[in-house]
Amino acid sequence: MRAIWKYIWKRVLYVIPTLVGLSILIFILSRVLPGDPALMAAGPNAPKWVVEQIRHQLRLDKPLWEQYYYWLVDLFHGDLGYSTYTKRSVTADVIEYLPASLQLIFMAALFEIGGALALGIIAGRYAYRLPDNIVRVIAYIGISVPSFVWGLLFQLVFASLIPLFPTHGMYSYGTVPPPRVTGFSLIDALIAGQFDTFVDILWHMVLPAFALSLGAMAQDARIIRAGMVENTEKEHVSLVRAYGIPERVIFSKYILKPSLVPAVTVMGMDIASLLGNAFMVELIFQWPGFSRYGINVMLNKDINGIVAVVLVIGILFAIANIIVDVVVAYLDPRIGRRSQ
Amino acid sequence: MSKEVLLEIKNLHVGYKTHMGVSHVLNGVNLTVHKGERVGVIGESGSGKTTTMKSILRILPSNAIIKKGEIFYKGKNVLEMKEDELLNLRRKKISMIFQDPTSALNPLFKVGQIMLDIIKYSYKLEDEEAKEMALKALKEAALPDPERVFDSYPFQLSGGMRQRVCIALALIGDRELIIADEPTTNLDVTIKAQVLNLLTSLVREKNVGWIFVSQALGAVRENVDRVYVMYAGNIIEWGPSRKVFSNPLHPYTQKLLECVPKLTGKEFSKGIRGRIPNYFKPPSGCRFHPRCDYVLDECKKSVPEAVEVEHEHFVACNLYRR
Ligand SMILES: Nc1ncnc2c1ncn2[C@@H]1O[C@H](COP(=O)(O)OP(=O)(O)OP(=O)(O)O)[C@@H](O)[C@H]1O
Ligand SMILES: [Mg+2]
Numbered sequence: 001m002r003a004i005w006k007y008i009w010k011r012v013l014y015v016i017p018t019l020v021g022l023s024i025l026i027f028i029l030s031r032v033l034p035g036d037p038a039l040m041a042a043g044p045n046a047p048k049w050v051v052e053q054i055r056h057q058l059r060l061d062k063p064l065w066e067q068y069y070y071w072l073v074d075l076f077h078g079d080l081g082y083s084t085y086t087k088r089s090v091t092a093d094v095i096e097y098l099p100a101s102l103q104l105i106f107m108a109a110l111f112e113i114g115g116a117l118a119l120g121i122i123a124g125r126y127a128y129r130l131p132d133n134i135v136r137v138i139a140y141i142g143i144s145v146p147s148f149v150w151g152l153l154f155q156l157v158f159a160s161l162i163p164l165f166p167t168h169g170m171y172s173y174g175t176v177p178p179p180r181v182t183g184f185s186l187i188d189a190l191i192a193g194q195f196d197t198f199v200d201i202l203w204h205m206v207l208p209a210f211a212l213s214l215g216a217m218a219q220d221a222r223i224i225r226a227g228m229v230e231n232t233e234k235e236h237v238s239l240v241r242a243y244g245i246p247e248r249v250i251f252s253k254y255i256l257k258p259s260l261v262p263a264v265t266v267m268g269m270d271i272a273s274l275l276g277n278a279f280m281v282e283l284i285f286q287w288p289g290f291s292r293y294g295i296n297v298m299l300n301k302d303i304n305g306i307v308a309v310v311l312v313i314g315i316l317f318a319i320a321n322i323i324v325d326v327v328v329a330y331l332d333p334r335i336g337r338r339s340q
Numbered sequence: 341m342s343k344e345v346l347l348e349i350k351n352l353h354v355g356y357k358t359h360m361g362v363s364h365v366l367n368g369v370n371l372t373v374h375k376g377e378r379v380g381v382i383g384e385s386g387s388g389k390t391t392t393m394k395s396i397l398r399i400l401p402s403n404a405i406i407k408k409g410e411i412f413y414k415g416k417n418v419l420e421m422k423e424d425e426l427l428n429l430r431r432k433k434i435s436m437i438f439q440d441p442t443s444a445l446n447p448l449f450k451v452g453q454i455m456l457d458i459i460k461y462s463y464k465l466e467d468e469e470a471k472e473m474a475l476k477a478l479k480e481a482a483l484p485d486p487e488r489v490f491d492s493y494p495f496q497l498s499g500g501m502r503q504r505v506c507i508a509l510a511l512i513g514d515r516e517l518i519i520a521d522e523p524t525t526n527l528d529v530t531i532k533a534q535v536l537n538l539l540t541s542l543v544r545e546k547n548v549g550w551i552f553v554s555q556a557l558g559a560v561r562e563n564v565d566r567v568y569v570m571y572a573g574n575i576i577e578w579g580p581s582r583k584v585f586s587n588p589l590h591p592y593t594q595k596l597l598e599c600v601p602k603l604t605g606k607e608f609s610k611g612i613r614g615r616i617p618n619y620f621k622p623p624s625g626c627r628f629h630p631r632c633d634y635v636l637d638e639c640k641k642s643v644p645e646a647v648e649v650e651h652e653h654f655v656a657c658n659l660y661r662r
Contacts, residue, residue, distance in 0.1 A: 235438060236446040238399045243458040243509065244431035253457075257448050332448055333493045 004326065011325050015318040019311070026310040027068050030303040031060070040301045041084030057082065058303065071307075081304030085297050090308045093293060098312065099183035100170065101278055101289035104212070107205050108278075109271045111213035112220065116267065119217070120224025124259065125251065127229045135221060142218025148280030150211035155284065158207060165207045168286040175200050208285040212278055216270035223266055227259030234258075261332050268324030272317040345412075346517055346549050347373040347396065347434075352409030354391055354400065355619075362405070363619035365391050367573040367627065368643065369409070373517060378543060378550040380560035380581060382596070383570030386616045389553045390439060392570070393521045397430055431462035435510035436519040437539075440526040441502035445494040451505050452490040459512060473512060481508035482538050500531035507539060517549040525555065532556075536563075557597065561585045566652075569593045572617050572627040574643070579653030589655040592628050626658070634659055 031037075038055035039046075052061075058081075059067045074081060080090035123135035159167040170185060171177055178185065178192040189198040231237065232255055240254050241247075279291035290312070297305030329335045354366035365388045373379045381389055394400045396411055398418060411418040413429060421429065438444035446454065455474040459465060465473065471490070478486035481504040494502055503523060510518050523539060524532040536556075540563045543550045554560050560567060560581070567584050569577040569592065577590040588594045595612040614631035617623050623630050629639040636658050638644075646656045 233401055234446075235440065235443040238394065238401075239436075239438060239444045239506075239509075240446070240454065240457070242397045242399045242430055242436045243462070244427045244429075245457055245461050246427070249457070249461070254446050254449070258446070261448075334447060334495050 004329070007329055008322065008326055011322045015322065019314055019318060022314045023307070023311055024068065026307050027071065028064065030306045031064065031067070035301045037084065037301045037303045054084065058084070080308045083297065083302050083305045085300040085302040085305055090304045093305065094290070094308055094312065095183060097288065097290040097293045100185065100287060101275060101282070101291055103184050103186055104205055104209055104278060104282070104287060104289060105271070105274045107202075107209035108212040108274050111210055112217045112271060112274075113267060115213065115217040116220035116224060116263070119221035120259075120263065121228070121256070123221065123225035124228025124232075124255075127225070127232070132225070135225065139218040139222050142214045143222075145214075146280075147211050147215055147277055148284055150214050151208060151281045151284040154207045154211050166204050168204075168284075170201055170204050170288060171197070172200050172204075204285075208281050208287055212274055212281050215277070216267070216274070220263055220267050220270060224259055224263045227262055228255055231255045231258050257331060261328055264327050264331065265324050268320040268327075269317070272313075272320035275313055275316055344375040345372060346375045346377070346414065347371075348410075348412040349392070349396070350410045350412070352392065352395060352411065353407040354388075354395055354409075355405050355407055356401070357403045357405060361620050364622055365573045365619050366395070366409075367622065369570075369573065369575055370646075371568055371575060371578075373549050373551060375516070376547045376549055377566065378552065378564040380564035380567035381551060381553045381570060382555065382557060382560055382567060384555070384596070384612075384616060387570045388573040389570055390521055391573075393436065393519050393551065393553060396519065397434060397436060398426060399436075432513060433515065434517045434519065435512070435515045437503075437506050437510050437521065437523045439522045441499060441506045442494070442526070444506055445502060447494055450491060450493055451497070455490070455509065455512075458509065462513060474508075477508040477511045478505070480511050480542070481505070483508065498531075499527050500535060503527060503531075503535050504538070507535070507542070511542065514546075515548055517551070518543065519551045519553070521553045522555065523552075524559075557585075569596065572622065573619070574627055574656065576628065576657065577655045579650075583650060583653045587650070587653070589649055589653070589660060590628075590657050591632050591634055591659070593655075626656075 036051075038051050038058060038060055041054050041058075042051045055061050059070060062070075071081065078091060080094065082088070083090045083093055086093050119135045119138065123132040126132050154165075155167055158164050166172060175197055176194075178188040178194050178197055181188050181191050185201050186198060189195070189201060237250060237254055240250050245254075275291065278287075278289060279295050281287070282289045282291045283295075290309070293305070294309040296302075297309060325335075349369055349371040352366050352369040353364070355362045355364045369388070369392050371379070371381070371392070381392070383389055391400065391404070394404075395406065396413075396418065400406070406419060409419070413433065416425070418426070418429065445451070452471070452474065455477070456467065456470050459470040459473050460467075463470070463473070474490060475486045478489055483489045483501060483504050489497065489501065489505065494505075497505065503526075507523070510520075520539060524535050527535060536559055540559075543563075550564075552560060552564055564581050566579060567581045568575050569584065569590065571590075571592045577584060577588070577593045584593065585597065588597050592612070599612065612631060617627055617630065623640075625638070625640045625642050626632070626644050629635045632639065639658050644656045644658045644661070646654045647660045648654050649660050
């Protein structure tokens, strides 16, 4: 147990330089790409002195390294800078919009993991037979159709034609949002004891989360299936079979476990990239999330917003990476120990 | 040695389905093991030794097809056994040591986990008793620190230790037949002899039936009662080990024995010209005929029948037809 904490700690330390590198890269990119942020913030008809004032406010009149230095100093005070798009602190924007997205992604991740495991295991168990072929077709469609198309389709079929789910938003008409405590509306609803609201929010999340999860689900189901087919032929499976271990145990233990190792890695990355993929889905379902904010800051060349959005995505990837490493180390003893 | 038959493989034909078509590997294998008998199987790489051994326990790869033949274990056809009979055979009667101990142990499970699973399903024991049984087997396989090995993952053990673990698995319970499929081929030269000595002395001590598959002809000669020579999916010669090694009849056996480097001799062995046939389109008749120096017309037509040339010494070759 102690070993695993040490391992986690080490992974966290590894991640820090990566994030610093990412922040420098995006910091520079956001400032050298064409388009004058100050001009865009001020608007086409603003007088020159207003533009200059904004430029000064954004420290764009200073050398790049100095800008970065002050940005870092501010960051340590929890300040991500001023957003020219929302006209307030980027930190406030992140706090407002990110939880809704994370909540959606969390649900999509549950769908993704559950669906990938179920489909992958069925396909692996009945490889080259009918269930496998069905899963294969589902997977091809899942992989090739982008999530926003799923979103539109689900909206049409399961919200409009057959009104099982709400078409958009986070709350039904007339539902009172719970008082904001954590920003995660599901948790806030529970804190406020509004169980009906909790269910209502969940209900609103099903279609967008499912649409979001499908691509990754399909891909990971294929990876699990491939792993199972490969491991079925391994000599160590012949050995446990030769010693009379029942097929059901062979399958659920000696074949499944090694098949999950490669899948976990891909799953982690897939889940992390959900935030980036969520934009269109959030737009279609009018979900008040971070991805919409992300695209808006980019369109408006809101440099502090852009840097924050990219960093948040980077941090999410880093966290996913650490979780993946830990799960893989737990599954495969060779990995955690070798690095010690 | 009693003459009670333990295992009898009759006319076994096994092929593999591949994307290139079916490879017809085993082409009528016949092999008998008596109770407590030590039987050797020799033959070059790819001749179908592992395929034969895996057929006995029905653990062939999923693309294998058993086309024809019977495998009797104490008079019951293994190929027709129902699930529970087959499990009983695997759990109590026959055990197998695999060619490569590294790939034979699942890397994600501790030795102890695998052993406990095997013992628990075979003997329905509690954890405590099962562990005791496992440790006893590990000790028998001459592993220095059984507790530590029990608690190790395969990657924490050396190749020799892994194969000892596999030997320990084969020793659990009182087996009637132990199949050792090239148990030392994948071990370091220095370890080979140790593992082989361990295995042969255990087999002798327990008086258990033993199939020893190996390309180490010297080891086979010293440690088995009877030997089978396999070529391209056929048993082409068999008999008491002494007779086969001192008086090889089949041209293939003769060449094979010539291949053994003689430490005292001055010249290198010449090897056998040509190579093992393509199983997708095997040669007609005797599969050895394209490589044989004494090939006759009839060799190309039909598979030669076995002839008993001297007492209990058989050869399947047209040169010996009367
Ligand atoms: N799963 C499989 N699919 C297709 N062909 C196979 C499969 N397993 C074995 N073969 C082929 O069957 C033939 C016999 O293989 P087998 O492993 O039985 O030989 P062997 O005598 O044990 O050889 P070695 O001494 O190398 O272990 C080889 O040509 C091999 O390529
Ligand atoms: Mg082999």
